[in-house]
Amino acid sequence: MSKIRIGITGYGNLGKGVELAVAQNEDMELKAIFTRRNPEDITPLNKDVKILSLNDASTMKDEIDVMIICGGSATDLPVMGPELAEMFNTIDSFDTHAKIPQYFANVDKAAKAGSNVSVISVGWDPGMFSVNRLYSESILSQGSSYTFWGKGVSQGHSDAIRRVEGVKTGIQYTVPVNEAIEKVRTGSEPELSTREKHTRECFVVAKEGADLKKIENDIKSMPNYFDEYETTVNFISEEEFYKNHTSMPHGGFVIRSGKTNNGKNNHIIEYSLKLDSNPEFTASVLICYARAAYKLSQKGEVGAKTVFDIAPALLSPKSDEELRAHLL
């Protein structure tokens, strides 16, 4: 059987994760990595993989079955997403929640023009968390849904710390509040704000001679990012920072608490992730949906899709018969 030929656009943490994930799946092969940088500056893990300028993507139209776009949601994907969807089946992890309807429409138009399948907003949130919100809300139609994030690194909050005067570098972990999770698990359906559900832990390397009290205060009072949260600021050495705070763990919980029989019986559905590497896990999800996009495209489907539109069997390399016999 011929392998699914994968292309990667963008070779940051997520792109590298996709390269690793493709190598772990025997029904796929990585054909090329596309970059806006100078291709010669990129050294892939597998030296046989072609590195090409993104401008030359169209020359590879017939050699790639699915392009996985590893770009940011703020400025990369709104442009790249529709452009590439006209040339290839695509997968992306667009995660600006408020702009999903517009982005979906733009990608849908381009994918249909190119007769391709494009699955947008893939990963774990949006992605697997969304799927679990949908399943659990559909099953327990009367109830409350909760999403907790962490413990994990928030890139946006870490960037905000690094902009504070006197900070050399730093990182921020979003931490779910255990008591809040336990309260949800009792089935009492509490009303909880994002703030009541999470605390923020900062690890900061200060510049020499910096005013630590002022840094702590500047962080804790930062509007939108920290002022409404219980925030702790820990000062650490640069050595400790590079030793203990450069991996990218993440995770979280989606919990649905619902009732049946006119409120008499309570049910809890809980889905959780505990991830050593956020980008590597996200990449592992992306390539499953690449497999699904390939299968749908082979069946003649076109247009934009989300994780909601993809039947679970499409994600697996196994046949329907195997799945029914062994996993059902």
Added chain:
Amino acid sequence: MSKIRIGITGYGNLGKGVELAVAQNEDMELKAIFTRRNPEDITPLNKDVKILSLNDASTMKDEIDVMIICGGSATDLPVMGPELAEMFNTIDSFDTHAKIPQYFANVDKAAKAGSNVSVISVGWDPGMFSVNRLYSESILSQGSSYTFWGKGVSQGHSDAIRRVEGVKTGIQYTVPVNEAIEKVRTGSEPELSTREKHTRECFVVAKEGADLKKIENDIKSMPNYFDEYETTVNFISEEEFYKNHTSMPHGGFVIRSGKTNNGKNNHIIEYSLKLDSNPEFTASVLICYARAAYKLSQKGEVGAKTVFDIAPALLSPKSDEELRAHLL
């Protein structure tokens, strides 16, 4: 918008659960309950619902969009499943794992002959647990999967207890072993037999003058059911039995532990259910798939399906636009 018209075949615990679940979902209405008993012996919660003999099912072909078959897997479904699939879109919870391929083939043939959609083996295991095994195994292609059941009532083991000499009545709870779950959560991917993962707790009401030591021994040494498990037998009064042991709680855990980056990083995906009422929760899953079967049938699809073939969006009463805007 017209409602999805539901029929129920079989009015035991599961059928009653479906009646309750339909009442909780505004896009559905219950049209009729079919029984092999004397219809006059059945009193539905909603007195307006027709009660008909199963022999007259064909007379309702045009008044029911989806028939939910609440029969047992041993003898009911192998006959009813194909028969009803030729007349109606159907949903069932066939759960004899080893016989799923044959049952699927029989129902598929009948559903195609009748131009209907039939989703088999729906519920939580098989059902939501299967879906989670599939998602998590597809994402973490290198790893190990674990299913733990309980704490919950096993009907088969409870029946076995009741057949023991000197037992008036009794119930058996399957209990997952916490230490085993914790070991799995560390990511160490232990090899665990079903026995190492579960213990069996029995609550027994003995007949007057019965030999309690002998009952305990007869239960604990029963081949297949108890002899390979750590089993505890508690003798209780009939009063306590009816007070504390007549509800039908259940639940369990599906955990996937997998690695990325050549084994460097570990990831845990965990799905769990904690259910006050097994039949009411199962029924809530069945009606979601009834909604999906209805939508697929409207689109002209035919044949047997499983939960693996159903895209999550089909389970929801919400439109694709709503789902993308609010749940993604």
